[in-house]
């Protein structure tokens with residue numbers, strides 16, 4: 595494997611897109627090429643940094659209020675239909 599191919603595969607490895615055979619071939623190259631090993635370490639650190647800094651998905655307050663209102667209304671309808679069923683039986 596040459597360094598140009600390794601450079602492409604390093605990105606694929608850290609994006610979870612590299613198969614077992616490709617990963618093994620890349621690992622052999624990294625063990626024998628300090629330039630690519632340094633590049634792989636940099637890419638790995640950058641990916642970890644980005645993953646740690648990624649904003650959490652948050653539910654906006656307005657959406658929470660609307661969902662709570664709909665849930666309460668659905669529960670009230672369910673209780674009401676249970677009472678109606680009890681009275682009719």
Ligand SMILES: [Zn+2]
Pocket residue numbers: 596597600623627629630631
């Ligand atoms: Zn290399």
